[in-house]
Structure formats: C-alpha cells, structure tokens
Amino acid sequence: MEIFHKHKGEGKIRISHELSEGEKLGTNNRKVRVKKCLDSLGIPCNLDDVPNIAILGAGGGLRAMIALHGTLQELQKHGLLDTIMYLCGVSGSTWCMSYLYKNGDWTEKLQALEESMCARLSKYTWSVPKATKLLLEAAKDENYSLTEFWAYTVVYGMLHELDKGHLSEQQSASENGNNPYPIYAAVDERSFSKVTEYSPATWFEFTPHEASFLGYGASVPMEYFGSEYKNGELKKQKEEKNMSYLQGLWGSAIGSKTENEKVIKDIFFGFFKGEKESYSPSKESCPEGIVKGFPIPSTEPEAGDMEGSLHGEPAGASPGGFSPDTKNKPITENIKDGVGSVVDFARMWQKTTHGLLTWKWGTNNNFLYKCSALDSTELVKDKVISLVDAGIAINCAFPLVLRPERKVKLILSFDYGPFEPFKALKQTAKYCKENCIPFPEIDEKLLLEPDNPSDCYIFRGEGAPTVMHFPLFNRVNCPAYVTEWRIRFTMLRFLYHVGDITKLLQSARLNVLNNKDKILQEIKYIVVHSSKEASS
Incomplete structure (x- = not known):
C-alpha cells in the first residue's frame, strides 16, 4: 500500500515492508560484483544463489569509527570486502560510514581515506564561529533540540569537521554496485521508553533513499525526512538535515x-x-x-x-x-x-x-502524523518524534539486517562497544525470540570469559543466518591487555594521536587477518548449502 500526497507525486509516504526501489537497485547491482568476487575466491555460484552478507559495526565513539575503518580495509586486502552486500552501523560506526560514502568508489581507495582520517582526527580543528553559525541557524527551527547542540559542539569536536552534505547524496555511492548498501540505525525514544528495545516499533533506520520506522513498515524519502505531513500529505517541505546533524543524532x-x-x-x-x-x-x-x-x-x-x-x-x-x-x-x-x-x-x-x-533530543516532524492507514497505532497521535542513538537499545543493529526482506545469510558482527562484548549478542537473541525471528542459538558456555574473550565466535542455526562475532579487544590480538585497552580507548576520548589510531586500526585488522579463513569457510558453506536447497 502506498500513500501519495497532492504535490505532484513527490515526497510520497510508503506503507510497505518491501525494500525501497533504490535499495533493490543498489543490491541488484552489488550482486553482480559479489558474484565476480566469489568466483575469484574459488566459490562459483549462480547469480540467483549469491548470498547476502552483512557487516554490523557496533557503537563506541571514535574507537568504533577508527576500528570499523581498519576492519573494512583488512577485508579488502584479503579480497573479502566485495562479498559484502550490506554495511550497517550504530553510533560511532555510522561516523565511519558517513565519511566513506561521500566517495562513490570508497572501497577502491581505503588507504588514502585512512591517511586522511588519521590526519584529521589527530588535529585540533574546532572553530567557535562555525559552530555558532550553525547553532544560530538551527535554533530558528521550532524542532530545535539538544541534538543540534550536541552535533555542532561535541560531535564536531570529536570528528574535527562539519559536514553540510546530505544523506540522499549517497544514493549514487549505494546504487552503483561498487560498495555495500549502507544502513544507519536509530531508535524512537517514545517507543523505547513505553515499550522495550526488544520491540521492532523501537527501531528506526536511515538509508540514502528512505527514513523508516522498522516496526510499521512506514517510510518517507530521505529528502523529505523532517518535513511536515498530515494524513499522508505533505504540508510543508523543509530542507533535508545535513550530515553533521545526523552524525549527532546517530551518536547521541x-x-x-x-x-x-x-x-x-x-x-x-x-x-x-x-x-x-x-x-x-x-x-x-x-x-x-x-x-x-x-x-x-x-x-x-x-x-x-x-x-x-x-x-x-x-x-x-x-x-x-x-x-x-x-x-x-x-x-x-x-x-x-x-x-x-x-x-x-x-x-x-x-x-x-x-x-x-x-x-x-532528536526532535523531528512525524511523517505519520494522523496517518489514517496506521490509525490504530499510538504513533500517529504525535506531531513530532524523538530519535536517538540506537546504542541505548542494542549496540549493534541486528534488527535492521534481520528484516526478512533483506534475506541476509551471514552476519559479521564487529563489537567495538564499551560494554562486555557479548551483551548485544544476548540482547539480539532475546529480541528474536520475542518476535519469532530466526536466529541461531547462543551457547552461553562459549561466553564465559567476557573480560578475556576470544577473537571470533561462530553461531549457526537451521533456517537462521550464521553469525560471526568479533570482540575488538581479545586474548588473541592484545593478550594480557584486554581490560587496559578497553579503558585506554574509551569511547569518550575526543582526540586520538597517530600512535593510538595505529594501535586501534591494527587491533581491528588482526581480528580479520586471524579469521579470514574462517570467514571464507562460512561463505563457502552458505553458498554450497543454498545451491543444494535451490536444486532440491
């Protein structure tokens, strides 16, 4: 079902659990590249049998931003990055993603982007006049909240740049097939406070094409997110939120x-x-x-x-x-x-x-306000919504890649968070159980040493995606220093010197380097298994 407003068919609200046309285009184009990569790795398959593999980057401030970059670069080095269909992030991982997707061919120039990131994050480049100008302009909007102040002071101070671009401008980089399709996570604070993190209604996602309530299958084109709607009709179009604001929202x-x-x-x-x-x-x-x-x-x-x-x-x-x-x-x-x-x-x-x-925090106009198609939900009564960092719910966006329409077969979960490294995994298992979503059983016996974890855990289940979970600091890549490095690389550090950036990148890379054969083995198993199912 789709609802159109009366303004020449633009800015339509979509009530459907189907993927957006932009995402379908991007993933179809990406599938060709994934197949070519699998063939080169000695895992030939038909185009229809190409498995959807997702990378999940957890939250964790600059630590997560830097570590995800190292993870992606090491995957590329071993020819594995082109097997990935989706890249999904929470909090600090979204900062890395938003930085990369400004480049239409970022997967081809990760080394140069790393050097640029390293130079930027290790310098003081915080300008009061620039921050003030953006804050004064933002305060003219009736929905101004602490997210704007947070974005243009704290997050700007951490990232050392103001990005006035827009998420919709990433459409080309997500459609051309060169890069995994990006998904950015947030949660609806109203639903989170009234329901739980284990309800799909809590989750909200951003892609270059749409902003969507996961639980309701309700979406609006990204260019129109924040505009005023009533009963599915556009009443007042507003300028699209800039990337610095979204970085503040995702990391709030x-x-x-x-x-x-x-x-x-x-x-x-x-x-x-x-x-x-x-x-x-x-x-x-x-x-x-x-x-x-x-x-x-x-x-x-x-x-x-x-x-x-x-x-x-x-x-x-x-x-x-x-x-x-x-x-x-x-x-x-x-x-x-x-x-x-x-x-x-x-x-x-x-x-x-x-x-x-x-x-x-995160106050924006609710595009579902008084929407008759969802009249039975409490959400339509609210003229505004409040969106915040998804890390307050589950610090890894499993719910978004577990949408059945995305047909993800393998999830590479990279935990960069400040909590014990299995917390998000356990929360997701509970989320899936309560919502009847296929998910492999998490063997608690394997998770007995949260303060001294291994570098890779594999969970499989019949009819469920395989999950490979990688704690950032572990007894393999930093033996005897796990707790020390968690404290040293706290997610609230505002400045990283080159030496510390290098240590973080190296830790993240080692988790891929030491487990690249396991990743390849799981991909091969999934491809072979899928081919057998298709032929039977």
Missing part, C-alpha cells in the same frame, strides 16, 4: 542521562563564557575518559592551518591547547564579528536551556 547516547546532562551543561555554559575549565571538565563531572583531549575552540580556519601538528601540539596553539588569540574569549564576541544577532543568540540560548530542562 554517550553515557547515561545523568552523565550526558552533566557534560552538556558544562559545555553549554562554558561555550558562551569562554572558560578554560568548561572545555576541560573534571573527572567527577564527566563520563569516564572525556577529559582526555577535549577539543579546544579555535577561530582559525579549519583547513591549511594545522600542518605539521600530527605528532605534537597543534600548530598555533598554546601548550594548554588554546589558540593564543582566543584563550578565554566568550562566544558572545561572535555577535560583534557579525556571526549572528543578539536576537539569534538569545533564541539559541533559550531553546538550548529549555532542551536541558526537558531533556529534549
């Missing part, structure tokens, strides 16, 4: 509400006062690890002024990390510089303060 669940609240308040008041202490919060007022390398604002241009700072203090900065001409400079001085008016500034201050008091 760092720590508990209490921890987040302390961090946000500290940053918020310091942001306007220009206080050094506000940019270097105490350990008592912040989640673990946030004090290391918190980004210091600079009014210098982002590009071209940081050369030579890879292995030491950022160029043009004092030992404390402040640019000499911006130390203790209040953000209000940006008004004098023409960044925004007093009215703009007051509006942003008031709305951010209100967001702190009400803890308002």
Whole structure:
C-alpha cells in the first residue's frame, strides 16, 4: 500500500515492508560484483544463489569509527570486502560510514581515506564561529533540540569537521554496485521508553533513499525526512538535515542521562563564557575518559592551518591547547564579528536551556502524523518524534539486517562497544525470540570469559543466518591487555594521536587477518548449502 500526497507525486509516504526501489537497485547491482568476487575466491555460484552478507559495526565513539575503518580495509586486502552486500552501523560506526560514502568508489581507495582520517582526527580543528553559525541557524527551527547542540559542539569536536552534505547524496555511492548498501540505525525514544528495545516499533533506520520506522513498515524519502505531513500529505517541505546533524543524532547516547546532562551543561555554559575549565571538565563531572583531549575552540580556519601538528601540539596553539588569540574569549564576541544577532543568540540560548530542562533530543516532524492507514497505532497521535542513538537499545543493529526482506545469510558482527562484548549478542537473541525471528542459538558456555574473550565466535542455526562475532579487544590480538585497552580507548576520548589510531586500526585488522579463513569457510558453506536447497 502506498500513500501519495497532492504535490505532484513527490515526497510520497510508503506503507510497505518491501525494500525501497533504490535499495533493490543498489543490491541488484552489488550482486553482480559479489558474484565476480566469489568466483575469484574459488566459490562459483549462480547469480540467483549469491548470498547476502552483512557487516554490523557496533557503537563506541571514535574507537568504533577508527576500528570499523581498519576492519573494512583488512577485508579488502584479503579480497573479502566485495562479498559484502550490506554495511550497517550504530553510533560511532555510522561516523565511519558517513565519511566513506561521500566517495562513490570508497572501497577502491581505503588507504588514502585512512591517511586522511588519521590526519584529521589527530588535529585540533574546532572553530567557535562555525559552530555558532550553525547553532544560530538551527535554533530558528521550532524542532530545535539538544541534538543540534550536541552535533555542532561535541560531535564536531570529536570528528574535527562539519559536514553540510546530505544523506540522499549517497544514493549514487549505494546504487552503483561498487560498495555495500549502507544502513544507519536509530531508535524512537517514545517507543523505547513505553515499550522495550526488544520491540521492532523501537527501531528506526536511515538509508540514502528512505527514513523508516522498522516496526510499521512506514517510510518517507530521505529528502523529505523532517518535513511536515498530515494524513499522508505533505504540508510543508523543509530542507533535508545535513550530515553533521545526523552524525549527532546517530551518536547521541554517550553515557547515561545523568552523565550526558552533566557534560552538556558544562559545555553549554562554558561555550558562551569562554572558560578554560568548561572545555576541560573534571573527572567527577564527566563520563569516564572525556577529559582526555577535549577539543579546544579555535577561530582559525579549519583547513591549511594545522600542518605539521600530527605528532605534537597543534600548530598555533598554546601548550594548554588554546589558540593564543582566543584563550578565554566568550562566544558572545561572535555577535560583534557579525556571526549572528543578539536576537539569534538569545533564541539559541533559550531553546538550548529549555532542551536541558526537558531533556529534549532528536526532535523531528512525524511523517505519520494522523496517518489514517496506521490509525490504530499510538504513533500517529504525535506531531513530532524523538530519535536517538540506537546504542541505548542494542549496540549493534541486528534488527535492521534481520528484516526478512533483506534475506541476509551471514552476519559479521564487529563489537567495538564499551560494554562486555557479548551483551548485544544476548540482547539480539532475546529480541528474536520475542518476535519469532530466526536466529541461531547462543551457547552461553562459549561466553564465559567476557573480560578475556576470544577473537571470533561462530553461531549457526537451521533456517537462521550464521553469525560471526568479533570482540575488538581479545586474548588473541592484545593478550594480557584486554581490560587496559578497553579503558585506554574509551569511547569518550575526543582526540586520538597517530600512535593510538595505529594501535586501534591494527587491533581491528588482526581480528580479520586471524579469521579470514574462517570467514571464507562460512561463505563457502552458505553458498554450497543454498545451491543444494535451490536444486532440491
């Protein structure tokens, strides 16, 4: 069933569990490349028998972003990346994905992209005027929430860049068959608080083509996400959210509400006062690890002024990390510089303060508002929805790749999260059991050493996809250092020096290198098994 509004057929809402036409196009094109890769690996198969294999990147801040990059590069090195149909991420893994998919042929130039990422993440490139300008503009929207403030201060400070592009611009990179099809995860906070993480209604997904409620099979074209709808009709089209905002939304669940609240308040008041202490919060007022390398604002241009700072203090900065001409400079001085008016500034201050008091996150117009096709659901009563980091539910987006329409046969689950490495796996098993979704049985006897795990666990089940689970730090790639490295590479670090980036990349690569034969073996088993089923 499809609902069309009256504006020349554009921006239609789709009520269907079928895949979008864009995803069908992308996966069909990708299937040709996967077949060619399998043939080269000595696993010949018919085009119809090509298995859908998905990579899941867990959340974990910059640790996840860097580690996923290392994982993908090692898979490519051994000729395995072109076997992958889907790439699905949560939180920090989505930061890696959104960075890669700006390039239509990113799978062909991972080494160059790694060098670029390494250079960017190891430099201070945080600009108060740029952040202020975006915040003032965002605050003009009635749905402004803490997500905008988080995106343009904290996440910008972690990623060291502002991306004004749009997710819909990734359509070409996801349709051409050169890359796996990308899926970005979020959850609906209303459903999460009223139901559980084990309900499909909780889950929300973004692709370059659509934004969708998983549990309702309801989608809107990505270009129209955030626009105003009523009963399936477009009432007011709004500009598509930029990638920096989405990166903030996808990565908006760092720590508990209490921890987040302390961090946000500290940053918020310091942001306007220009206080050094506000940019270097105490350990008592912040989640673990946030004090290391918190980004210091600079009014210098982002590009071209940081050369030579890879292995030491950022160029043009004092030992404390402040640019000499911006130390203790209040953000209000940006008004004098023409960044925004007093009215703009007051509006942003008031709305951010209100967001702190009400803890308002990820507010967007609900495209299903008063939609008669779903009149029996509580969701249609809400004019707005609140979307947040999927990590608050399950820190690995199994529910999205387990959609039966995606027909995934093998899941490579890479755990980069801050929790014990089997938590997401156990949660998914429960999710599948409660929703009658085929999933292999998780043998608890294999998961007895969460603080000293192995590097690969394989779970198979009749009629269910095979799951290969890879904890980032384990007794194979960092023996005797598992706990130490979990703490050292906390997901709340804001700056990674080149040496630490290299260690993270190496850990992720070793998990692939040491298990590439097992991955190949599972692919071969699935292809042979599928061929037998087709012929019987």
